[in-house]
Amino acid sequence: MSFKSRLISLILVFAMLPILVVVAVLYYTQTEASFEKNHFYQTSNNIMYSEIFDSYYYRNVVANLVILNGRREKLRLMSKAIMDAYKLNDETSGMIGSSSIIRNIMFESTRAAGLMSFIFDKANPTESYFVRADFRRLLKYKTILGEDLGTYIRQREFHNPGTFHVLSDVKTGDVYLLSMTAMDSHRILVVGELQNDLKDSFRSVKNQIIESLNNVIQPEGRHLTSQKTLLTYIADLDGKQVAPKSADGSEPMYLDDEIRQKVQRLFNQKYNVRYDHRLNDIDYQMLITFYNQMGLHIVSATPVSEILSAQRRETNKFIMIACIVGFFAILIALVLVSDLVKPLTVVIANTRNIAKLDLRDIVSVRRFINRFDRNRKDEVCEISNAIAKMTTNLSSNICNLLETQDRQRKIEGELNTAKDIQLGILPDNLDNPSFAPLKISGSMIPAKEVGGDLYDVIELDEDNVAFVIGDVSDKGVPAALFMVMTVTVIRECFSLKMSSARVMNEVNKVLCSHNPNMMFVTLFVSVLNKKDGTFTYANGGHCQPVLCHDGKISLLDGLSGPAPGVAADFEYREFSCSIQKNTRLFLYTDGVSEAQNESKELFGEERINSCVLKHSELDVAGFSESMLNEISSYRGTAPQSDDITMLTIDYPA
Template sequence: MADKNQKKNSRISLVSQISTFFAVGLIITLILSAFALKRLSDTNVVREKEMMSSGIASEVERTIKEYNSYEWVIDFLAKHADDPLLDIEYDGNYATNAKIFELQNRHPGLIINRVSSSILDEFSEEDQRLFAEVVYNDWLSRLNEIKASYGVAFLYIIACDDTYKDSMFIMTASDGLTHRGTGPEDAYVLGVTVDNFEERAETFKNLKGGDHVVYTEDYLDRYSYLFKVGGMNFIAGNTFELTDIKKEVQSRTYEFALLYIVLQILMSVFCLVLIYRFALKPLNIVTESIIKYSEDKDGGSARDHLTTIKTSNEIGALSKEFSAMTTEIDEYVTEITDITAEKERIGAELNVATKIQADMLPSIFPAFPNIRAFDVYANMNPAKEVGGDFYDFFMVDDDHVALVIADVSGKGVPAALFMVIAKTLIKNRALVGGTPSEILYDVNNQLCDSNTSDFFVTVWLAIINIRTGEGVSVNAGHEHPVLRKKNGAYELIKYPHSLAVSAMDGIRFKERSFKLEPGDRIIVYTDGVPEANNTEGELFGTDRMVASFNREPDADPVKLVGNLKEDIDAFVGEAVQFDDTTILVFDYKGEE
């Protein structure tokens, strides 16, 4: 008790810390204020605007070149400026959003800024025009934003041939208030052409050597050469009004009168940063540790996380108390776990073996009636002997579903019990999180630790993102999966396997990534399907299996599996089968 009171008295009050930080911040504010007033006398606004105009030119070029097909688009626009079918949306994006939706419907998976010129060449004329309209609108919207952000008077991109006698305006930024048109007071639309006087033409010819800045009485103009496409030279121009710059010099004088107030605000922000560093951040660590411990009950990890808190205030004391509590809970859980394990060893193995199929395998379909992104169906036809086939499917989280199909070596009760252990370990480890390779790595090591009967299990495990269709699978010595793309035929997907699980300790399993589109279907199965044999000893084989699927490719999973069973039964005839036939069908529908 005396030690606790001593520790309590040694804590540094959070209020005292904040007061100290505030005082330090006030001193820093006074120093920065003096520095800022000195800085005011050295300000050169015109130079600053010149540097800003250079940055604007670079930003315009980056905006254009964000698209892989920028050369194709800008060449298309220059050549079709007078095309009456070209429907440009200048100051808005409502119609453009509809065009994007239309393009993506026509070309599923289309990512606008990654489309290459070669792909665009394969588009229809209407789709090419739609694509150019969409990209033009995005470019123009960005130019409008740049104009508004930097206070630019004029911002535009023009195209000139090699004579530079005239300029065709490709796009002109607008504040949304200026009328769009072809008049001298308008924000020019695509295709407006103006004559270049001799001095400007000469300036444009020399732009390849670097930007050119022109000062007049009222304006600061910068011209930047962008690139040459289709025989045309494309130039970006931006203009600042010097009258506005002079007003800005005056306004800054008044602004610095308020500088001290601004610095006081910055000082407050500084104090908040310190509060976060010494109060909120440690408190977040405590919160994260509590949440993590509640989820995985890993006291060691929680205590390691809490050791990063070095403060001696109330939050530091809280972290120490929680760390001590996790130690006590872990000891209690270990004691309870030992007692429970002792009781479980008394259970009858035969009861587990006889109920393994009914109790362990999902059998209610549809399995996830509230999820529309996919459908899954599985079926197992056991042979006369008790076997070790199993399948499973479950949601790892709200966005990921796990699919498992496996076959334990051997037959009888030992294989069935090994199946229970393997299935349980795979599911429990998958729910903790991680990739299929990591999951099977841990499960393999756990099975190898106690595999005195030298069992092994072939496993196909996949985790699929039901929102995007992206998945990762591991094939540990199992049969090759079958894939059917939307409206296509079923095909056997062959790729190198890893060793079976529990075959060797410390195995690293090779992963394979894939991407499903809505309408795609994956089928996995155990070796009882292709190895079903007839009275002459001939195997059913994967070719007959795939042909069975293609007999009615659009059949629902229940019908598809029924067709396969009919074909196997017709093939084997009176031959006795000694292996289970298990099959799992996964239909990816995507988000509606």
């Protein structure tokens, strides 16, 4: 995916994500609001029908109360008689006296004339006293206010000479006139009389209400509000629909068992019950309002699909607006992205041409830099400036590198020339017949391009041959120059027939007088007489030569003095010995003995002696090659740290 595509995708995500979140939140809140609005409609609907109930009920009840007012005296006298008996003694004896009157005096009257009496204990209803057990059922009968009698008594305060109230049973239709008198702070005396002559009157009120509702409620209980369809049913305690009547005159429909059981369970406990229900594969939000005085309840039901239809319309409207906003946001994003990406595309195209650019040509580099738009005031301008600076620096570095490479090539050429000159100074033909019968092999491997080691073989006359080996204290070009000067002085001295010690003295004088860098050279100068084996030598701080004869190793002892170039006017001492026939003389520099492996361990003199003895049967050329192989094998991957120089002489029989 390209940068432009990723950028557009990122903008779309950040643009659409808030819209999606808002849509989700709006959908949730609109759903809740729709259900609450529907509940408001249902509540208003049920209140309207409750007011119709009240208007009919209280209008007829008031007319009946006028009749009941004339019948209160009988109940008042009975209540007074019981209260007088109660007051004869203290609270305990009064309770006993009242009970006796109720049982003995009033019992027959209660049975014959429908009179009833009981004492209700508000503090502890289980301690209430009932002359007959069936009187306890009266506590569940409804007052004209819709409350059951037990709740009505517990929630109110009563004062003498008594309070009268009408009580009815919504199931049987029985109507009672009650007198309630406070005996003390928690006992209430209740005296009542059945009013059978009013039973039909109260039942007719209920029928009138139902008939009126059938005239008001449309068939199938359907009402059309401004938002949705609202279904309304009036049902009795058994769940039987009493209003509205069916349009075709058929038997009224029954609500399903679940609703009927819920109504019977909650009757007398709640006024409004709100719940969700599924009926005939349709989900409804329902509200049941109880009208306890008449044993009726109002059921308002609204299909959930219709509740959500308005919410869906609002949500769809918002989604449409969001899509329009998102569409224009995408257009704006595309314009902005194009404005941003277009100069980046130019920068990318120009940057790809760097590989084709001749960075050595300053004019071409400047022409390339001018292709970038460096007048913008944004990040693209910063990128262009960075690329231009990088290209300029790259061009400058390449030019410097090329110049450095040219200089390096010149230096390497000069070093190669110096190396050739240095190697030309060393003896090039050690198989010269004039050295016979001696067999000689020499090699010098510098650690750098040029080295500071030296060796030389000089024929002095037909009987004597000079052997020289040395090691300059430094490496590289300075050491090579110092080495050339040393070899030149040595050859000049031997041409003047000087001894080994005197040659050493002359070399020391020359090096000390022309040595601003305080360099020195370890030097071994010797002369061998081919006829009698006389060997004279002077050792100026150099490694001791090794002699190998008849499988035995020995070293040439004797130190003539310090390395030449250290102490001016020093007189070097000369040593002499006799070398037997069939002896091998091995001269070397410290690049052999101090060769290091990966662990920084030295090759050492003992290993040199062992290798000399090990390869003593080889000729001088093979011996030299074997020694180099031994050193290389020991060193491993460690770099060569010093010049390696060896000179091998066989003195045959």
